[in-house]
Amino acid sequence: MERVAAESGVAKTTLYRRWPTKAALCMELYLEIAGRELHVPDTGDLATDLQSITNAVVRLQTRTAAGAAFLGLIAEAQLNPDSRGAFLAEFAERRRDVTRHVLKRAIRRGQLHPRADIDLIIDALGGAVTFRLMQGHAPLTRRFTDALVALVLHGCSPSPKPSGKRRR
Amino acid sequence: MERVAAESGVAKTTLYRRWPTKAALCMELYLEIAGRELHVPDTGDLATDLQSITNAVVRLQTRTAAGAAFLGLIAEAQLNPDSRGAFLAEFAERRRDVTRHVLKRAIRRGQLHPRADIDLIIDALGGAVTFRLMQGHAPLTRRFTDALVALVLHGCSPSPKPSGKRRR
DNA sequence: TACACTACGCTACGTAGCGTAGCGAATATG
DNA sequence: CATATTCGCTACGCTACGTAGCGTAGTGTA
Numbered sequence: 484m485e486r487v488a489a490e491s492g493v494a495k496t497t498l499y500r501r502w503p504t505k506a507a508l509c510m511e512l513y514l515e516i517a518g519r520e521l522h523v524p525d526t527g528d529l530a531t532d533l534q535s536i537t538n539a540v541v542r543l544q545t546r547t548a549a550g551a552a553f554l555g556l557i558a559e560a561q562l563n564p565d566s567r568g569a570f571l572a573e574f575a576e577r578r579r580d581v582t583r584h585v586l587k588r589a590i591r592r593g594q595l596h597p598r599a600d601i602d603l604i605i606d607a608l609g610g611a612v613t614f615r616l617m618q619g620h621a622p623l624t625r626r627f628t629d630a631l632v633a634l635v636l637h638g639c640s641p642s643p644k645p646s647g648k649r650r651r
Numbered sequence: 652m653e654r655v656a657a658e659s660g661v662a663k664t665t666l667y668r669r670w671p672t673k674a675a676l677c678m679e680l681y682l683e684i685a686g687r688e689l690h691v692p693d694t695g696d697l698a699t700d701l702q703s704i705t706n707a708v709v710r711l712q713t714r715t716a717a718g719a720a721f722l723g724l725i726a727e728a729q730l731n732p733d734s735r736g737a738f739l740a741e742f743a744e745r746r747r748d749v750t751r752h753v754l755k756r757a758i759r760r761g762q763l764h765p766r767a768d769i770d771l772i773i774d775a776l777g778g779a780v781t782f783r784l785m786q787g788h789a790p791l792t793r794r795f796t797d798a799l800v801a802l803v804l805h806g807c808s809p810s811p812k813p814s815g816k817r818r819r
Numbered sequence: 820t821a822c823a824c825t826a827c828g829c830t831a832c833g834t835a836g837c838g839t840a841g842c843g844a845a846t847a848t849g
Numbered sequence: 850c851a852t853a854t855t856c857g858c859t860a861c862g863c864t865a866c867g868t869a870g871c872g873t874a875g876t877g878t879a
Contacts, residue, residue, distance in 0.1 A: 596807065609778075613781075613785075631774075
């Protein structure tokens with residue numbers, strides 16, 4: 484907060500008059516940027532919609548200030564139990580809703596099995612991106628997001644489809 | 652650290668004579684527990700192996716002290732750049748190796764496509780578990796892990812297999 | 820017994836960072 | 850001109866990590 488105050492040419496007390504806590508500031512920062520960057524796509528094709536969301540999330544995390552805010556909030560939520568509730572309600576759920584909307588629409592259109600586990604799919608997509616972001620063991624490329632969506636849609640087991648999906 | 656010292660009936664300085672930093676203590680705690688709890692399964696079936704690993708990870712995170720240590724280390728790695736390197740090398744990679752070993756063996760046995768993206772599969776499995784653990788929006792049940800493995804193996808798209816997988 | 824050597828406990832300290840109190844000055848607003 | 854709002858500034862309280870220095874109990878060795 485001291486750095487934020489210094490770099491923005493504002494007194495620290497002024498920050499605390501506007502946001503009650505550091506987490507609240509990061510939360511508002513994230514929500515504002517995410518509101519600009521994340522939209523519910525509607526291309527007509529489920530795979531394309533999911534790729535669009537996944538790429539937008541990757542871009543949000545790697546190219547905007549929201550990435551650091553997100554990681555800091557995750558850290559804060561783990562260390563401070565009070566932050567957990569706000570983090571979940573205001574934040575994680577709102578982000579999950581984008582994918583949830585796309586998946587439910589796909590079910591209505593017959594592009595997805597009606598009993599598909601929507602929360603599970605969101606966890607697999609969002610989890611993989613966040614996991615790679617947190618651990619930093621591999622870059623978050625377009626190739627990665629495309630392969631991730633293909634994996635969640637079609638799986639990696641060769642049994643139902645011996646032909647190599649669409650890669651190369 | 653002060654609580655650890657108090658509850659273990661030991662002076663704080665003694666802790667710092669044994670572990671240079673709080674992260675180092677958590678790291679050793681995690682590695683010791685994980686070494687006992689996580690093993691490379693070999694049931695002959697890839698799906699069963701992956702379910703075994705995923706369930707072991709869930710148990711590790713929810714039923715042992717390693718869960719809190721893991722989350723704390725993740726938080727620490729985000730906030731403190733110095734911790735990131737040690738976290739990755741000593742920790743995340745070691746955990747990824749368990750699944751990596753199982754997947755490579757499955758490729759050798761013809762149970763998995765030779766060009767399957769191993770790191771991607773690990774990210775999807777581990778990421779989904781970690782994501783759900785961090786956000787706490789849904790319980791980490793056996794049903795969840797089984798469905799997760801099935802999703803990664805077979806996908807959720809109804810096109811290649813119209814019959815409802817194995818649920819219910 | 821005398822002498823090191825090691826490990827531990829204890830108190831006190833330095834440091835960083837969050838969040839607050841209180842005061843004064845500047846800037847609207849009537 | 851009088852008042853209210855907002856901001857800046859300094860100083861502080863608090864928590865928690867990590868360190869310094871000293872004293873002391875136990876342990877092996879001559």
